[in-house]
Amino acid sequence: MKPPIPYVLKVEKNQNNKQHYRDASSVRYVALIRFPPRHLQPFRILARINDCNGCWSEDIYSRFGGLGLLKQSILDKMSKGNWFMFEELIMGSGTFCQRCTQPNLQLPGGVELDASRLFRDRMYQQHGVFYPIIRRKSSSESRTSRDVLQAYIIDNKRFRSNDRKEVDDAMNEINNYTNSYLNQTTKLQWPLVRVSYLFYDQIIAQNDSSIQINATSTDCRSPKNELIENNFIAQLKLLRQIDIHITGPGTGQMYQTFLSDGSVTINLGGIKPRGLENSTEAYSSYLEQHMTSGTPYIKGLYYPINERQKGIKKDEIVKLIRQASQLILEGFSLPVNPRDNLAADGQLFVEMCEKDKEFCSLVTKRTPNKNFNCLDIWVEDFVHEHRQWQMGGFIDNGRNYNCPFNHTLLHDLRKKHGIQHRQLDH
Template sequence: MRRFIILTIKGRYLPPYSVRPDAFSFWPLILEKREFANYSDLETFVRIIADPKIIPSVTVYFSQSWHFNIGHALFDGLYPVYVALIRFSPRHLNPFRILAEVEECNNCWSEDIYNRFGGLGFLKKSVLDKMSRDRWFVFDEFVMGSGTFCQRCTQPHLQLPGGVELDASRLFRDRMYQQHGVLHPIIRQKSSSEQRTSDNLLRAYIIDNKRFTDNDRQQLNDVINELNNYTNFHLNKTMNMSTKLEWPLITVTYIYYDQVKAENLSHIQINTTRIDSRIPQYELIDNNFVAQLKLLRQMDIHISGPGTGQMYQIFLSDGSVTINLGSIRPSESESKKKGYTSYLEQYLTSGAPYIKGLYYPINERLKGIKKDEVIKLIRQAGQLILQGFSLPVNPRENLGIDGQLFVEMCEKDKKFCSLVTERLPHTPFRCLDTWAEDIVHEYLAWQVEGFENVSCSMNRSLLYELREKYGIKHTSV
């Protein structure tokens, strides 16, 4: 049949229903319904005519684009459907199967993450389609539809959907560690300084970002040298332990995630049998994502620019700090210095109240990344951690100032807020496929004259007033 069908009895009331199976479903899907005169007819059809294959336990379904990119794979597919599952507690705590509509891909390691995360296996919709041409399948329990929980589904409070109110960020993080066999990050209840002392050595990691220029990387290298030299000097120096340090002791490491690899255990020979459904050591070996999780759980300070490099901040331990170095948008304006600062994934930071977010100064970023600004941010992060910032962090305080401006715009301009957050079928896609900074700086369809025959409306007088209030310098792009 190759479609989902609800079997029910005539006269049985079903509330109005529709689902959005993926992040870009603007037209809700209404499932086909087949009614039978009575329960006996329904039983006859199921037991004798259909004689289906039963798929046991809980199955969650989503449609996923671009799962070759780990950011999209985790937060446009897996995270939204997990948030949906949380609403059917306690199913989110138990093993479940994942059914996903994904593109054919020979090397998408996100599929292994899906498989381990769910615990009951990973089934592709394309396989189910082929297998169901002449037979029926019945799901024991089926959860379908993730609504507007996707990472790019803009919320009025500019938070990762469900991250705070459903505690979904923490639950997602903890399950990811659990299902990959990695000890959970340290849990801190009230303060970042719990289980730390004032002379603790803090570990900071700068994650390489495709938006960094050669000059940016040189400046960051100088940051590493200066901070590590300071730390090494004081660690090697024979000093009175009561000596008060001017700055926290921080070691800084530059990493490329694609170079973080699991230990190679190919030297251990394991015999397979003809009926092994997968390699016998599958549950016992690590993949590269496990190696990345082990690195993330020990980060005190996480530093990167916008994009995929920021996605993993969700997996940081309680009381960690993430520093968003920003980038210049649009990218082609970088050499002209006529763009504007872009932080992109700040909704992830505001949606994870167990970490603290810091941002490169918004009006300075157009000058490129500078060593002194980064050192100031890293030392500020270290001081915040050791002095003890309160947990949970106020989500609004975890936004950049342009994000805070957006939230205030949403509070005061309800028509604008509805346009950009409700994802209604007739809303122009350009008004939804946007970032807070695009709105703040009136880019593309947010320009006065619009863009490509699309114009997104807002209270511009309010925008100009708020730009002045938050001290955001604006250059027309």
């Protein structure tokens, strides 16, 4: 029998941050999927992480692989004067990194390798949490019209004080409707939804700290480690129950992969450019659309692209939650067409890539001589011709950064997709 396979997981910081361990472990797992059936077997993770006594992300890596964690720093010290031989070593992710933009604007491998589902299922399995409900063809499977759907709005640093008030008002309207019709048999105008506001850092594992167990000299980990929860397990137990996942861009988007089949994620968006949020030059920003389009077992909805720069409004949130609940109970088809899981500017980008091959190569193909500013693309900045995407580029410290493309085609596609634009000058 061959020895267990290690693969390199390069993590520069050891943090309790969902974006760090989600990004780091998923893209390397995609690399492993390309060498089946290794991704279904136990493996050991070789990780470059800092020492951290209070971090539970290290426990996540260890459980995810199944054979523990080998720290790069330990290997470096023990390799002085010694050789360690691995029969198989899988390292790197090539052009399948999370921010390696694909022409279809999908999370690399998420759809074609079924990586999003495989990653989700392994994470649940390795942490001893029951899989989310399996739905194969429709979101309405294993549901009834009187079910109370569970919606969670996850706190986001992009929410301003006025936004939070609007969010709170929307929650009250939805919950009051649900309370009014919960025990009635009359025909419902809207599906019943229970909405809660969530801070992930407040989801804490409930363990009995009074139990004292003596470790032996051969115990490399706590002898009760497999019988206790970490905070991530507590989060997974909640995530598997979420029907409607609502948050803004950034780190909050990283957990949508863990949702159950037939769920809906709502991206409330943010406002860019930074520092101009209150100006007439502001535009909507959804950032990680590739996460949603690369997760075909959920449906993605977006705050209206021409309205987000005006701030979050109660009526729009209520409308989105009710739309999501109707889609779920009426039964949207699974898997979801990845293109349908993109916002208007994301769909514009895909169409631009199809029609302007030089532009598509510029932003998706990584070569040693390629201008990295053209690879570092967020579709909203491109669509609104900001910085390196404006005609002639922009100058920073005397250097011009310019990514040429067919601006006339972009303008035509903005009109086609109904995206309002005010000319920027930066």
